[in-house]
Amino acid sequence: METGASVPAGRSLVFDSGIGGMGVVQALRDLLPALHIDYLADTALFPYGEQPDDLLTARIVSLLVAACNDLQPDVLVIACNTASTIALPALRARLNIPVVGCVPPIRWAGRVSETRVIGLLSTSATARRPYTLRLHQEFAADCRLITHGARRLADLAERAFLGEVIADTDIQHELDCLFGQPYGDEIDTVGLGCTHYTFLMDAFQRLSPKDVRWLDPASAVARQVGTVLQTVSYGAEAAQKGRFLMTRLPHTAPGLEAAAARLGFKGWELLTVPAPLMTITES
Numbered sequence: 689m690e691t692g693a694s695v696p697a698g699r700s701l702v703f704d705s706g707i708g709g710m711g712v713v714q715a716l717r718d719l720l721p722a723l724h725i726d727y728l729a730d731t732a733l734f735p736y737g738e739q740p741d742d743l744l745t746a747r748i749v750s751l752l753v754a755a756c757n758d759l760q761p762d763v764l765v766i767a768c769n770t771a772s773t774i775a776l777p778a779l780r781a782r783l784n785i786p787v788v789g790c791v792p793p794i795r796w797a798g799r800v801s802e803t804r805v806i807g808l809l810s811t812s813a814t815a816r817r818p819y820t821l822r823l824h825q826e827f828a829a830d831c832r833l834i835t836h837g838a839r840r841l842a843d844l845a846e847r848a849f850l851g852e853v854i855a856d857t858d859i860q861h862e863l864d865c866l867f868g869q870p871y872g873d874e875i876d877t878v879g880l881g882c883t884h885y886t887f888l889m890d891a892f893q894r895l896s897p898k899d900v901r902w903l904d905p906a907s908a909v910a911r912q913v914g915t916v917l918q919t920v921s922y923g924a925e926a927a928q929k930g931r932f933l934m935t936r937l938p939h940t941a942p943g944l945e946a947a948a949a950r951l952g953f954k955g956w957e958l959l960t961v962p963a964p965l966m967t968i969t970e971s
Contacts, residue, residue, distance in 0.1 A: 698917045699724045701761035703752060704883060705736040707849050707944065708842065709767030711886030712790065713951050715910035716765075720917070725930040725952070726759050728752075728959060732936035735811070735842050736770040748775040751935070753782050755959065759931070762920050763913055766790060767883050767906075770811065773819040786916045792820055793879035793903045798828025800901060805832045805874040807866050807900075809892075810881025812837030820881070834875060836866035845884035850943040859891045867897060879903040933959040 700716070702709050706729050716723055730736075730751060736744060748771050756764060764779070764787045766772045772789035779787050792814060797806040806828060814820060815837030824833045841862055848854050867875060878900055880886065886904055893902055932953035938944060945956055 698762040698920065699726070699760065700763050700765055700913065701726045701728060701752075701755060701759050702765045702767050703728045703730075703755075703771065704766075704768040705730050705770065706734040706842070706884065707846055707947070708882060708884030708886070709765075710849060710948070710951055711883055711904070711906045712765060712767035712909050714886075715906040716913060717951060719907075719910045720914055723913075723917070726761065726933065727930065727948075727953065728755055728933045729935070731934045731938050734938075736768065736813070741774050744770075745775045745778055749778050749782055752779060755933070756783060756785065761785060763788060763916050765909065765913060767909065769814050769881050769883065773814060773817050786920060788909060788912050788916060790883055790905055790909050792823060792881035793905045793908070794820070794823040794833065795827035796903050796905070796908070797877045797879045798831050800903075801828075801831055801877040803874045803876040804830060805834065805871055805876065807872070807875040807878035808833060808835040808881045809841070809862070809866055809878055809885060810835065810837055811842060812839055814881045832871055832874075834866065834869050834872055835881075836862065836869070838862045838865070841888065842882055842884040845882075845887045848887040849884075850947050854888070854891065856891065856895060859888060860895050863892070863896055873897070875900060877901045877903065880905065929954050932956045935959050 700723055702713055702725055713725055713727060716725060733739060762785060764783065764785060766787060766789045769790055769792060772791050776787060776789045792808055792810060815835040844854050844858055866872060886906055889902060889904060930953060932948050934956055937958060
C-alpha cells in the first residue's frame with residue numbers, strides 16, 4: 689500500500705504496556721493519515737517483561753475486551769512484542785474485530801541476512817520465550833540467531849521519547865552484550881524485538897558495527913493495518929481526536945503529555961481498570 693492510499697477513515701486502538709507503541713502510531717500516521725487512533729498504555733503494570741505469563745495474558749484479554757467495548761475500534765493493534773507473543777490467540781478468540789500483532793522480525797531478518805548470522809535485541813522475557821524459538825525454527829532455521837535480552841533498554845527508550853538525552857555508554861553496554869557474544873562479529877542484521885526500541889534507533893545505528901542492518905517492525909505493522917482496513921466494514925466516523933489512555937498516572941506524566949502531543953494526542957485520560965484486574969497491578 690502506498691502512503692496516502694485511499695483507505696476509509698476507520699478507527700483503531702493501539703495498545704502497549706507503555707509508550708513503546710508510539711513508534712507504531714507514528715508509522716500509522718505516516719501511512720494512513722485519515723485513520724482515527726486511540727492509544728492505551730497499561731502503565732499500571734509497565735514493564736510487562738517480568739510478569740508471569742498466565743496472569744499477564746488474563747489481564748491483557750480482560751483489559752482489551754473492556755476497552756474495545758468502550759472505544760469500538762475497527763482494528764486492534766497490539767504494539768507490544770510481549771503481549772503479542774502470549775495473548776494474540778486469546779484476543780482473537782474473544783474479539784470480533786481484526787487483531788494485528790507485533791512480533792520479533794526474525795522472519796524478515798532471515799530473508800535479508802547475507803552472513804546468515806542474525807541478531808535480536810529484545811526484553812529478557814521475549815528473548816527466552818518459546819514463541820521466539822519457534823519463529824527462528826520456522827522462518828530462519830538456516831541462520832544462527834544471537835539474542836540479547838536487555839533489562840534496561842525499554843526504560844532508556846521511554847526516557848528518549850520524553851526528550852531526555854541518553855548517554856551513549858548506556859546504549860553501548862547493551863550493544864556490546866549482543867555483538868560481544870560468540871559469532872557476534874558476524875551479525876549483519878539485527879531485529880528490534882521490543883517496540884520501545886524505535887526511539888533509540890538512531891543510537892543503535894550510530895554505535896553498532898559498520899554496515900549492520902537494523903529492522904524496526906513498526907512500518908510492517910502499519911502496512912498490515914492498512915491491508916486489514918480494506919477488508920472490514922467501518923463504524924461511525926469518530927467525532928473527536930484520538931484518546932490517549934493510561935491505566936495509572938506515571939511520574940513522567942507532564943513530559944509524556946507533551947511528547948504524545950507531537951503525535952496528535954491532546955491530553956490524556958485514566959482508564960478505569962476492571963475490578964478483577966486490580967490485584968494483578970500490585971505484582
